[in-house]
Amino acid sequence: MRCDFADSILHGYFDGELSDAGAAEFERHLQHCVQCAVELVDLDLLSGRLQVAQIYEVAPAPFRKKIRANLRPAAPTPAPASPLSRRWLAAAALLLVAFVVWRVIPRFHGEEDYQVRFASGIVDAHLRSLLPGQITNVSSNNPQTVRAWFEGKVKFAFPVGDFADYGFSLRGGRVDVVQGRTVAALVYANREHLLNVFVWPTGEQDASPREGSRQGYQWIDWRKGNTEFCAVSDARASDLQQLQRLFMK
Numbered sequence: 001m002r003c004d005f006a007d008s009i010l011h012g013y014f015d016g017e018l019s020d021a022g023a024a025e026f027e028r029h030l031q032h033c034v035q036c037a038v039e040l041v042d043l044d045l046l047s048g049r050l051q052v053a054q055i056y057e058v059a060p061a062p063f064r065k066k067i068r069a070n071l072r073p074a075a076p077t078p079a080p081a082s083p084l085s086r087r088w089l090a091a092a093a094l095l096l097v098a099f100v101v102w103r104v105i106p107r108f109h110g111e112e113d114y115q116v117r118f119a120s121g122i123v124d125a126h127l128r129s130l131l132p133g134q135i136t137n138v139s140s141n142n143p144q145t146v147r148a149w150f151e152g153k154v155k156f157a158f159p160v161g162d163f164a165d166y167g168f169s170l171r172g173g174r175v176d177v178v179q180g181r182t183v184a185a186l187v188y189a190n191r192e193h194l195l196n197v198f199v200w201p202t203g204e205q206d207a208s209p210r211e212g213s214r215q216g217y218q219w220i221d222w223r224k225g226n227t228e229f230c231a232v233s234d235a236r237a238s239d240l241q242q243l244q245r246l247f248m249k
Contacts, residue, residue, distance in 0.1 A: 003033055003036055009022065009180060009181060010026070010039060010040060013040075014040060014043050017180075018180045019121070019180060020117060022121070022179040022180035022181070024118075025179050032204065033203065117179075119212050119213075119214040119219060121178050121179040122198065122221075122230050123214045123215055123217045123232060125176055125177070125178045126217060126232040127217075128176075129174070129185065129187075134174075135172075136172035139171065140172050141162055141164070141169060142170075143170060146160050146172060146173045150184055153175050153184075154183075154184050155201075156184075156227070158184060158199045160173070163188070163246045166242065166246060167190050167239075167242075168188045168189070168195070168243050169188060169189050170186070170188055173185055173187060174187070181200055182200075183198045183199060183200040185197065185198050185199070186199065188243065190233070190235055190243075193235040193239070194233065195232070195235060195240070196231070197229055197231045197243070198229070198231075198232070199228070199229055200227070200228055202226060202227065202228040203226065204223060204228075205223070206223050207222060207223045208222065209222040209244055210222070211241075217232055218233060218240050219240070224248065229244070231244060
């Protein structure tokens with residue numbers, strides 16, 4: 001089964017298009033996913049091959065003469081790399097990427113640093129949702145209506161519940177982007193507070209909740225059944241803990 005990260009994030013990471021937080025999360029994932037590590041190495045080797053392949057069309061002689069007339073004398077063109085040299089270049093690229101994955105990434109992006117970046121991305125997404133007209137794409141307190149709206153908009157299934165009897169009433173949902181990944185967001189109201197529960201697929205094992213705070217907002221993150229959840233709000237930490245327990249039932 002193909003890793004979700006390979007389809008959604010790997011190429012953006014390789015091209016340097018991810019945010020710092022998104023890159024840190026992918027690097028953390030690389031420590032556990034051989035498939036993504038191998039594909040990243042393959043991309044690096046392909047890039048190296050294209051750079052040394054000298055794939056080009058020869059310009060017509062009159063056009064070359066016209067261009068050269070406006071240029072200073074060029075330095076001698078180096079001879080093409082031999083097949084043996086190319087093999088050494090490919091081997092060097094492989095060793096370099098393997099070294100980065102094995103040594104540099106774990107050293108500079110530890111768990112503590114990852115949680116700081118993770119919290120920053122989650123809280124930023126929550127704050128964006130509080131702007132006028134951004135909180136929901138579908139407004140309903142009916143779990144079936146909200147679940148049906150998400151079908152076809154995200155490529156994974158997840159539970160949707162209304163916990164109004166426990167003080168958390170469903171308001172609706174939307175599709176959002178957190179750290180370069182498309183996620184589902186369920187919206188709940190608890191007294192005067194709005195809570196976002198971000199949901200996305202994961203290949204990592206189930207995990208107990210992790211909690212934290214940033215800029216006055218509380219967050220709690222957990223994984224269950226190949227799905228990761230993260231609830232964020234300015235509500236009390238105990239309220240987020242209660243909502244997390246409701247999702248786990």
